[in-house]
Amino acid sequence: MNAPSSPGSRADTAIRARGLCKRFGKLLAVDDVDLTVPARQVYGFLGPNGSGKSTTIRMLCGLLLPSAGEIEVLGLEVPKQAEVLRSRVGYMTQKFSLFDDLSVRENLEFIAAVQGISRVVAKTRIDELLVRYRFEGRQHQLAGTLSGGWRQRLALACAVIHRPELLFLDEPTSAVDPESRRDFWEQLFMLADAGTTIMVSTHLMDEAERCHRLAILDRGRLVADGTPPELASALAGRTLLIETDAPRRVHEVLAGIAGVLSVVQVGNSLRVLAGEAADSAQAQQLIETAIASAGQRAQVSVVAPNLEDVFVAATRNEARRPTCAA
């Protein structure tokens, strides 16, 4: 077994990808993505549906052949050394991919055997996982009859059964209630603490917020990359809160102005993201003028940017030209 402490994994970078492209017929699903994922961290992959998150993850773990680009995962060249890589990474698919008609324990036994874990080791390991993921009373229940949260936990248990150094999770909590999600993330941080690098894709802001580092993907391109505070601070001064008696009217006024990227109503106030060119004073003045000339009254103040602002700023960017164009 390749325990996380094996010498090869002590490198500080778990994944390095350069110029990664994937084309499905005419569709460019992943377009010139560069990634550097540090080891032993939870690395988030944020993006709307269809932004290329799954495709990127599948290329990184050697399930899809990239159309162009170079990938190095755990010091191995992918796709060339994908077979070697497979025993060192865990992969949890977006759709539940275990066997519905096998019990919890049978699923674990099957994956253990397929991962080449010896019978004796597998038995103790499975018992340990059943306890850690609280399956003791349910080990003979068929996987197909488990509820969403339990299924995801079983999928996670199966994905880590061979103690992978790197774990790919493709939208692991998209069909799970908030309670189970919190619980699931606790398990992820436990794994990261134990030295596992985790790459997790999500479209949920609160999950993205919890990652050590974050990459934002939009229509196949990497549009932002950094720690959540770094990403947020880059927007300092561009987020404004407007308090007004007539939020709908003010919303209409602001929506038409150049230099305003987005307006979102939150209760009776409006949250505005100003364009890149503006600094806080400019932005505030621009908006106040616009509101006044429309005959409305409002209180405008600068607020701290959050991850949602980061996401909007990153994905509302001006038109781009594809780099991987054939």
Add this chain to the structure above:
Amino acid sequence: MSWRRLWAITTKELRQLRRDRVSLGMIVGIPVIQLVLFGYAINTNVRGIAAGIADQARTSASRALVMDMLATDVVAPVARVETPQQLMVMIRRGEIGVGIVVPPDFEQRRHDGRPVAQVLVDGSDTAVQAVAAQLAQVPVDGAVPDPRAPARSTPPEGAISVVSFYNPERRSAVNIVPGLIGVILTMTMVMFTGIAIVREHERGNMELLIATPLTSAELMIGKVLPYIAIGLLQVSVILALGRWLFAVPVRGSLFDVYVAAGLLIVANLALGLLISTRARSQFQAMQMTMFVFLPSILLSGFLFPFAGMPRIAQWLAEVLPLTHFVRLIRGVMLRGAGLAELWVEVVALAGFTFVMMSVAILRFRKWLD
């Protein structure tokens, strides 16, 4: 090749099968139903067709002729009437399939050597027509059968034993059951494995399997192993029922029968796997199974004699594993031949398996695209 991984796939298949009541039922249900259907219902040896008799001569010789005809058992008398016209009406109404007419001048015709009797036939049923041919050949002293009867050229009358020529044992269950082993194995084995891999794709299991160190050969062979056992179980069911219901003999060695069946099983499983790598859905896999199954039934010599087929159909048939199996199993079970004497068919089946399995393993790529 890791035995642990191979065995893991095999146990998983067996566990899944155990919980799949429908498939489990089919394993035994298909052979039982087919055996009964082919053994009883689909009987090319026609018997007991309803017949009407109009004996207008009423002499001892005419009664003897009618009795001879009835003695063949292919017709069963349901009505005795006065005139041929009444028989024709009954045929039209579908009350009888065959009418036997002995004219009033039977004795005179017999003396003159003219046709002595007429067989009226419901020509809309080809099986009945064949029966008429049989009846028309019942020998009559000093007479030839009616040339107008829809039969082939009349055989020379007299001492020729028509009865032995139409041996009732011929083309009965004894002939059907050995080939039926092959038909059932072809149907179930190709189908089971045909859907085996497609199902993993449809349910999303494949993405997980591909992401593990499992190799293509381990996956393919592991999936096929349980079905070899299942196929041999089916063979046992058919042999036992065939013996019990139809007294089908096994004249060669039982071991040879199982070896022959084993060869066909792996050939069909390999073919099923190939289908599996090609089909996109379980439904497509079923369609492809039928695409192979129908020609197998029609061309293999199971239903229709191989020698009578056009050359191109024979070439096609040589590619089908069932053709070789039918020759093999009939040889072993009915003629008591050994496998060594039938080595050509053994080599053909083994070769088919090797080619199909290799193509299937090569075609299955451990990539999602």
